[in-house]
Amino acid sequence: MRLPALKTLALLLPAVAAVAAQDASSSMSASSASMTGSSTASSASGSSSLTSTATASASSSGTATSGGAASSSSVNPLTEKPPAAVPSATTTPSAMIPSGPLPPSQELCTSPIYCPGPLLQAVQLAGIFEDSKTFVDKATSKPESEVLDNFNKLGGGNTSNITYEEIVQFVDDNFVAEGVELVPADLGEEFVQDPEFLQGVEDEVVRDWLKQVHSYWELLARTTNSSSPSGVQCDGCVSSFIPFNESRVFVVPGGRFRELYYWDTFFVIEGLITSQLQSVVKAILENFGDLIDRLGFIPNGNRVYYENRSQPPFFTLMIDKYIEAYNDTSVLQRFLPLLEKEMEFWRNNRTIEFTSPFTNNTHNITHYKVDTSAPRPESYLEDYKTVEDASESGLELNDTQKAQLYSDLASGAESGSDYSGARWSKRPTINLTDTIPAQRFLNTAQQLPVDLNAILFACEQKLSAFYKVSGNGTQSNMTRANYWAQQAQARKQAVLDVFWDPSRKFFYDFNVTLGDRAPYYTPAGFFPLWAQILPQEFVNETISLDQRRQNLQGVFSGLRYIIDRFNGTIPASLVTTGQQWDFANAWPPHTYIALEALRNLPDSLSAGPQLPAENGTFALIPMTNGTNQLGQTQDSLPIQPIEYQPGSMINETQAGATDPNNPEQELNPIMNVGNSTTGESWRDELVRELANRYVASALCSWRATGGKLNTTDPNFQAVPDDVLTANGLNASTAIGNMFEKFNASDINAAGGGGEYEVQVGFGWTNGVAIWLGGQLGANLTRPECPPVVAQNTTSSE
Ligand SMILES: *[C@@H]1O[C@H](CO)[C@@H](O)[C@H](O)[C@H]1NC(C)=O
Ligand SMILES: *[C@@H]1O[C@H](CO)[C@@H](O)[C@H](O)[C@H]1NC(C)=O
Ligand SMILES: *[C@@H]1O[C@H](CO)[C@@H](O)[C@H](O)[C@H]1NC(C)=O
Ligand SMILES: *[C@@H]1O[C@H](CO)[C@@H](O)[C@H](O)[C@H]1NC(C)=O
Ligand SMILES: *[C@@H]1O[C@H](CO)[C@@H](O)[C@H](O)[C@H]1NC(C)=O
Ligand SMILES: *[C@@H]1O[C@H](CO)[C@@H](O)[C@H](O)[C@H]1NC(C)=O
Numbered sequence: 001m002r003l004p005a006l007k008t009l010a011l012l013l014p015a016v017a018a019v020a021a022q023d024a025s026s027s028m029s030a031s032s033a034s035m036t037g038s039s040t041a042s043s044a045s046g047s048s049s050l051t052s053t054a055t056a057s058a059s060s061s062g063t064a065t066s067g068g069a070a071s072s073s074s075v076n077p078l079t080e081k082p083p084a085a086v087p088s089a090t091t092t093p094s095a096m097i098p099s100g101p102l103p104p105s106q107e108l109c110t111s112p113i114y115c116p117g118p119l120l121q122a123v124q125l126a127g128i129f130e131d132s133k134t135f136v137d138k139a140t141s142k143p144e145s146e147v148l149d150n151f152n153k154l155g156g157g158n159t160s161n162i163t164y165e166e167i168v169q170f171v172d173d174n175f176v177a178e179g180v181e182l183v184p185a186d187l188g189e190e191f192v193q194d195p196e197f198l199q200g201v202e203d204e205v206v207r208d209w210l211k212q213v214h215s216y217w218e219l220l221a222r223t224t225n226s227s228s229p230s231g232v233q234c235d236g237c238v239s240s241f242i243p244f245n246e247s248r249v250f251v252v253p254g255g256r257f258r259e260l261y262y263w264d265t266f267f268v269i270e271g272l273i274t275s276q277l278q279s280v281v282k283a284i285l286e287n288f289g290d291l292i293d294r295l296g297f298i299p300n301g302n303r304v305y306y307e308n309r310s311q312p313p314f315f316t317l318m319i320d321k322y323i324e325a326y327n328d329t330s331v332l333q334r335f336l337p338l339l340e341k342e343m344e345f346w347r348n349n350r351t352i353e354f355t356s357p358f359t360n361n362t363h364n365i366t367h368y369k370v371d372t373s374a375p376r377p378e379s380y381l382e383d384y385k386t387v388e389d390a391s392e393s394g395l396e397l398n399d400t401q402k403a404q405l406y407s408d409l410a411s412g413a414e415s416g417s418d419y420s421g422a423r424w425s426k427r428p429t430i431n432l433t434d435t436i437p438a439q440r441f442l443n444t445a446q447q448l449p450v451d452l453n454a455i456l457f458a459c460e461q462k463l464s465a466f467y468k469v470s471g472n473g474t475q476s477n478m479t480r481a482n483y484w485a486q487q488a489q490a491r492k493q494a495v496l497d498v499f500w501d502p503s504r505k506f507f508y509d510f511n512v513t514l515g516d517r518a519p520y521y522t523p524a525g526f527f528p529l530w531a532q533i534l535p536q537e538f539v540n541e542t543i544s545l546d547q548r549r550q551n552l553q554g555v556f557s558g559l560r561y562i563i564d565r566f567n568g569t570i571p572a573s574l575v576t577t578g579q580q581w582d583f584a585n586a587w588p589p590h591t592y593i594a595l596e597a598l599r600n601l602p603d604s605l606s607a608g609p610q611l612p613a614e615n616g617t618f619a620l621i622p623m624t625n626g627t628n629q630l631g632q633t634q635d636s637l638p639i640q641p642i643e644y645q646p647g648s649m650i651n652e653t654q655a656g657a658t659d660p661n662n663p664e665q666e667l668n669p670i671m672n673v674g675n676s677t678t679g680e681s682w683r684d685e686l687v688r689e690l691a692n693r694y695v696a697s698a699l700c701s702w703r704a705t706g707g708k709l710n711t712t713d714p715n716f717q718a719v720p721d722d723v724l725t726a727n728g729l730n731a732s733t734a735i736g737n738m739f740e741k742f743n744a745s746d747i748n749a750a751g752g753g754g755e756y757e758v759q760v761g762f763g764w765t766n767g768v769a770i771w772l773g774g775q776l777g778a779n780l781t782r783p784e785c786p787p788v789v790a791q792n793t794t795s796s797e
């Protein structure tokens, strides 16, 4: 079936400013929607969020964080509610909402409201919210049974005969604003304005910026209303929020991500530790512990609609960071049994025996594979269109194949890289402006993920170490310590056998359909190095140290070239697909993992200077049998444009070239890589450069969206109001956006593409920035930000 163009009615629910303590039901009915929409149902395109490919620097998404100065007395811009419904278009109120086949009900998601079923399908296919997640984050304003009764009366009792007017009225009458179960949390006296790490940040501009980023924890901290842990406001009312055993603080990513997220939080915790917020870290760990208690694993986020899937499993490593920072092993008493449970979930539900075609050895390999045959409730409309309209991309799917595709969609989300065309789609470049066609060809479960197996190796190693600890409520258990050490050893063998490519000198996902490693270079390949899995050719002492050092530089030669070629930080892949985990998007966790991969290398192997590169650093990339590590030639790689000169680009053939008469001298020094020091090793050079690129991307895009610095440096004066206004920001309230993702070739811009608008706030972006300040504060220099140009006019700053 084919969905009609999706139109929405104007003005559904009114904006709700105060989060807590408000009588939601009365405020809803007081301003019930006026139905003003009357445009024709056949005009123009469907829901804009489906096809959005914004690569814009400062789009209207800026409004989510820009609202009030960062002073403590002002409104919290992140908790101020956006209008509850921002219709993407209008339609005739009396028109019927779309209907179509109902996917099967789900064992792992059973709410009759928030999980796949007639109610969810009717509301979501109507497309009355710009973002499908809005509806499933609304608590009911009436007892669940009453809501269901009210739904069953719609359309005269016939679900295929419901009008837009009816469904809007239904949502209005039966639900409150999204996210009301959460309230801002007070961080109390533990929060200090000037945490110690700032003293180690030498540059005044970077220091002032990081001080402001540190203050954003106060904007992102949440808790539940203590009188109602699930946030509902009447007896029998329900919400999708999975409550914790107690009301404790946690940190949200920001924007539409208004609950606790799993893998995001590892990077948040690195920042919180640097920010001296121990009790917040501890509370977050306890919250995750509650989720394992309840579900046996950690869901993607604490909403019932996430109960069938997890995310990259960093919980063991969060506990390790906590213990390392505070030397408090008392937490192991509660958490060890829970970590066992979580690991059991990955072993039992996500692990297959796989025989390597390279050695014929059989290994346990873990992959992302969600047990579902229905759309993700929070992306229902998008997934439904992807699957039910697959014939638009030439696919005729039977029910088994539809179920498989729904599962692959959810598995892509479980991977955290939703979606990477390069990693998960069989046809990544089928359509660069519409994300849906490539997603119709997802093959997630058949792509064995190198990053997941490296993360689990790290967890197994840490578990082994935890079992060796005695005292403070825990007793060592050498049997268990040895068991986990063996698991880690087996995992390491698997990673080296299946994912390490000895000729391309890098780690790659394994494509089961292809029967070989995938061709695409992605930052997932850094995870084994971060976890300190090093192939024999680097550690076997029968090979000379010099040779091993050179071999190891080969592993990082792709990264070396990427830094030389592009202006920003490391992109999610080197293919442009329009998906958000591909070029040119660059994500904070990837920079963190690549940096730690470098920093975790043994010192003996990472000493010595960078190899000279007379012909540019592309020539350093290992190449065998016509393929190289990046899987591309210099010409096939995406270009690095020079701004405002359409068609222009930097001469990539010279990227990283050194003077033949003075091999340590670069011919065209690249920007925003900090200041080199004499005798710096090749590893320290890459660390410094990558760290400074992260700062450049985060700081410049923040400044471009209204971030203001306390400095006399003429290059860092505030962007003029008229430029901000022309770029769609509210100049009087803009405080600078910390974006969830960056653009690898434009450091002033945010990332783009994907299924939803670029989000700001933003937990892991801030976490990695603050962590960098703590770890490498002396090496961070103020960036050179390109001029901020007004997009709607020709004037520039
Ligand atoms: C559909 O609803 C309209 C009014 O809303 C009603 O007149 C009509 O009989 C209904 N049709 C069916 C098949 O239920
Ligand atoms: C994990 O597998 C068990 C059966 O072994 C099943 O009962 C459970 O629902 C699965 N959990 C998830 C989240 O898939
Ligand atoms: C950490 O705690 C252990 C006991 O659990 C103690 O022996 C050790 O000295 C502590 N280390 C630090 C750095 O405080
Ligand atoms: C024992 O745990 C407490 C926290 O419960 C911590 O403050 C203390 O430092 C720990 N002592 C040792 C020796 O690890
Ligand atoms: C793996 O086993 C198959 C079938 O026995 C054999 O043909 C192949 O050569 C073996 N491969 C390796 C790498 O040993
Ligand atoms: C895979 O794991 C299971 C359960 O731990 C174990 O019984 C089996 O031997 C493992 N397979 C391999 C090839 O290691």
Ligand SMILES: *[C@@H]1O[C@H](CO)[C@@H](O)[C@H](O)[C@H]1NC(C)=O
Residues within 6 Å of the ligand: 398, 399, 400, 401
């Ligand atoms: C669905 O299609 C696939 C591929 O053509 C086929 O193998 C499978 O048997 C079909 N399943 C059903 C239930 O028709």
Ligand SMILES: *[C@@H]1O[C@H](CO)[C@@H](O)[C@H](O)[C@H]1NC(C)=O
Residues within 6 Å of the ligand: 422, 423, 424, 425, 426, 427, 443, 446, 447, 511, 512, 513, 514, 515
């Ligand atoms: C995997 O290999 C198959 C077979 O060559 C190919 O069609 C597909 O594009 C590859 N990638 C993925 C993600 O499946």
Ligand SMILES: *[C@@H]1O[C@H](CO)[C@@H](O)[C@H](O)[C@H]1NC(C)=O
Residues within 6 Å of the ligand: 051, 430, 431, 432, 433, 434
């Ligand atoms: C990509 O999708 C858009 C929007 O659906 C469509 O207009 C365009 O023709 C498609 N491009 C290709 C190459 O199929």
Ligand SMILES: *[C@@H]1O[C@H](CO)[C@@H](O)[C@H](O)[C@H]1NC(C)=O
Residues within 6 Å of the ligand: 476, 477, 479, 480
């Ligand atoms: C160690 O752990 C194993 C497995 O959980 C358990 O059977 C055993 O009793 C434990 N040993 C000690 C000394 O606690």
Ligand SMILES: *[C@@H]1O[C@H](CO)[C@@H](O)[C@H](O)[C@H]1NC(C)=O
Residues within 6 Å of the ligand: 536, 540, 541, 542, 543
């Ligand atoms: C180290 O290299 C030597 C020489 O190539 C080889 O014989 C030996 O097996 C290697 N050691 C390991 C542990 O692979």
Ligand SMILES: *[C@@H]1O[C@H](CO)[C@@H](O)[C@H](O)[C@H]1NC(C)=O
Residues within 6 Å of the ligand: 567, 641, 642, 643, 670, 671, 745, 746, 747, 748, 786
């Ligand atoms: C990239 O950086 C170069 C300087 O190295 C600069 O000239 C160019 O304008 C930048 N491009 C963009 C899109 O920011």
